[in-house]
Amino acid sequence: xxxxxxxxxxxxxxxxxxxxxxxxxxxxxxxxxxxxxxxxxxxxxxxxxxxxxxxxxxxxxxxxxxxxxxxxxxxxxxxxxxxxxxxxxxxxxxxxxxxxxxxxxxxxxxxxxxxxxxxxxxxxxxxxxxxxxxxxxxxxxxxxxxxxxxxxxxxxxxxxxxxxxxxxxxxxxxxxxxxxxxxxxxxxxxxxxxxxxxxxxxxxxxxxxxxxxxxxxxxxxxxxxxxxxxxxxxxxxxxxxxxxxxxxxxxxxxxxxxxxxxxxxxxxxxxxxxxxxxxxxxxxxxxxxxxxxxxxxxxxxxxxxxxxxxxxxxxxxx
Amino acid sequence: xxxxxxxxxxxxxxxxxxxxxxxxxxxxxxxxxxxxxxxxxxxxxxxxxxxxxxxxxxxxxxxxxxxxxxxxxxxxxxxxxxxxxxxxxxxxxxxxxxxxxxxxxxxxxxxxxxxxxxxxxxxxxxxxxxxxxxxxxxxxxxxxxxxxxxxxxxxxxxxxxxxxxxxxxxxxxxxxxxxxxxxxxxxxxxxxxxxxxxxxxxxxxxxxxxxxxxxxxxxxxxxxxxxxxxxxxxxxxxxxxxxxxxxxxxxxxxxxxxxxxxxxxxxxxxxxxxxxxxxxxxxxxxxxxxxxxxxxxxxxxxxxxxxxxxxxxxxxxx
DNA sequence: CCAATTAATACTCATTTCGAGTATATATAT
DNA sequence: ATATATATACTCGAAATGAGTATTAATTGG
Numbered sequence: 299x300x301x302x303x304x305x306x307x308x309x310x311x312x313x314x315x316x317x318x319x320x321x322x323x324x325x326x327x328x329x330x331x332x333x334x335x336x337x338x339x340x341x342x343x344x345x346x347x348x349x350x351x352x353x354x355x356x357x358x359x360x361x362x363x364x365x366x367x368x369x370x371x372x373x374x375x376x377x378x379x380x381x382x383x384x385x386x387x388x389x390x391x392x393x394x395x396x397x398x399x400x401x402x403x404x405x406x407x408x409x410x411x412x413x414x415x416x417x418x419x420x421x422x423x424x425x426x427x428x429x430x431x432x433x434x435x436x437x438x439x440x441x442x443x444x445x446x447x448x449x450x451x452x453x454x455x456x457x458x459x460x461x462x463x464x465x466x467x468x469x470x471x472x473x474x475x476x477x478x479x480x481x482x483x484x485x486x487x488x489x490x491x492x493x494x495x496x497x498x499x500x501x502x503x504x505x506x507x508x509x510x511x512x513x514x515x516x517x518x519x520x521x522x523x524x525x526x527x528x529x530x531x532x533x534x535x536x537x538x539x540x541x542x543x544x545x546x547x548x549x550x551x552x553x554x555x556x557x558x559x560x561x562x563x564x565x566x567x568x569x570x571x572x573x574x575x576x577x578x579x580x581x582x583x584x585x586x587x588x589x590x591x592x593x594x595x596x597x598x599x600x601x602x603x604x605x606x607x608x609x610x611x612x613x614x615x616x
Numbered sequence: 617x618x619x620x621x622x623x624x625x626x627x628x629x630x631x632x633x634x635x636x637x638x639x640x641x642x643x644x645x646x647x648x649x650x651x652x653x654x655x656x657x658x659x660x661x662x663x664x665x666x667x668x669x670x671x672x673x674x675x676x677x678x679x680x681x682x683x684x685x686x687x688x689x690x691x692x693x694x695x696x697x698x699x700x701x702x703x704x705x706x707x708x709x710x711x712x713x714x715x716x717x718x719x720x721x722x723x724x725x726x727x728x729x730x731x732x733x734x735x736x737x738x739x740x741x742x743x744x745x746x747x748x749x750x751x752x753x754x755x756x757x758x759x760x761x762x763x764x765x766x767x768x769x770x771x772x773x774x775x776x777x778x779x780x781x782x783x784x785x786x787x788x789x790x791x792x793x794x795x796x797x798x799x800x801x802x803x804x805x806x807x808x809x810x811x812x813x814x815x816x817x818x819x820x821x822x823x824x825x826x827x828x829x830x831x832x833x834x835x836x837x838x839x840x841x842x843x844x845x846x847x848x849x850x851x852x853x854x855x856x857x858x859x860x861x862x863x864x865x866x867x868x869x870x871x872x873x874x875x876x877x878x879x880x881x882x883x884x885x886x887x888x889x890x891x892x893x894x895x896x897x898x899x900x901x902x903x904x905x906x907x908x909x910x911x912x913x914x915x916x917x918x919x920x921x922x923x924x925x926x927x928x929x930x931x932x933x934x
Numbered sequence: 935c936c937a938a939t940t941a942a943t944a945c946t947c948a949t950t951t952c953g954a955g956t957a958t959a960t961a962t963a964t
Numbered sequence: 965a966t967a968t969a970t971a972t973a974c975t976c977g978a979a980a981t982g983a984g985t986a987t988t989a990a991t992t993g994g
Contacts, residue, residue, distance in 0.1 A: 373717050860942090952979075
């Protein structure tokens, strides 16, 4: 157990999320030629008191964001899932194995630093946006390919397992939270570019690929955020200080990738006491002006789990 | 970014949980004189493909458990929260900073390895067991001390924040999932031994202390398990292959630290299709024999989120 | 065999929450 | 004045929840 051999370096990656004109966006570092990457920096044990303070420190240096809310997602240490685009297998930071700790951060500030840009997260996960329709690619591309994946299993038992996973992920009853499960399934089935890259080959896949395992971290972030929405008032970290109820609904819909029933959404927000009117009104280009609301900080004290349980799938756009 | 300075070693700690005669128990390493510790081993990047496989490997070596279910909890890297009992501040594994990745593991095998023993988890968190009554120590010790903690805040604003935290953690409406929040509050308020030890002093506190930050990891494990219970059929990992419905209920109650309404519990289990009868019956010392049930693996396919939403606080013991 | 005890199991009922509507009111643009 | 877009109010049935009561089936001690 001599220390030298057990040594690794730790990368802190952040999925920094905002919502802009009804699109959830994530901050990426995009050099031309290479894949988009999440901003990440090394954990420096000499100067960082905690992992999170390390994250905040270099995010603060590289961008001007004050991260309103941060949450640790998961720590990945898989060999072979940290391959750079080139193919320089698993090496980085002078040969030490890299373990990456992923974070979710929410912000409403939207002035990006140089070298970085905001991109809609559905670029990376086009099958996750069900707001308008069930994405056509699911039936035209994904399900046929997954059918083949099931068929290619080594034996009947493995095939059954695969069939179940396919059904849970893309079958009846869309569960918007299973973002990571779906990504991992597509990875294993060879439907995303990272699968080929990690295997040392090359090949195309669905959605836009990301550096290292960053798309996996982003998938984890989306899943976590979609879940959290329902029992913690986290959306408000993404909203302007004052907003209309429809704007709030659109933000939630954007994140969840689902449409909600307007009247019920309002009922919920009102019952939970999540917001309070400001007395001011929006000035829309057309249509009746809506009252502007602000987040009622008080809920945090009163309610044990104030959130926006979405519940409703479907529901007219009305 | 020179590698040498960013290097840390990673410890994998596991809260291995079982349920025995209506008590949730956790496997601890107990040397005399030193605090109880969770079993932990180093992550070895040269031989472990993933963090989880590293964990399984050394758990398998040191104990004979097949961990039915494992789940990563959280990665802690706080300086000063990894202090051994002696006071050899923050040093371990040849001076490298230790980052610990905590895992929750569930098992039903109950034959402990040498040097280890099973201990009820309420030894470490006596305020978390509300099955019989609201623990008396909350009113007699905790709340008075927290009142003082609020009063000792530096200014009115800080006091208000503290008051809110106290209320959320120990006020009206017990939320059995906030195990970690409560432990952290007690830590900051100087009500647990680890607080003094990490500060280089000594002092007594509530419950039994553990080595390093292991009690924090255990708190995370309990919180996670209590939450998961409600939407995933994880209890069954802890049950014998056949069990009565009351045994199942007692196990859930033990984990949640709450009593449940018997009839409603059964209705739930039945409706969800979580179990199926075996046709055999228990042979109790006294009372009417109950049918033995087994877990219906099928649910995993059928239901999106089969679990045992507890809901009911209180409810007669009946 | 009887009573006391222990637990299983069946059924009821009011309340709350949910999902999906309809109806109406208030703006602007033309 | 009308079309359009939106806000807001209210209704209604279905399902889920929380808390019971009532009844049945077994064992044990007398």
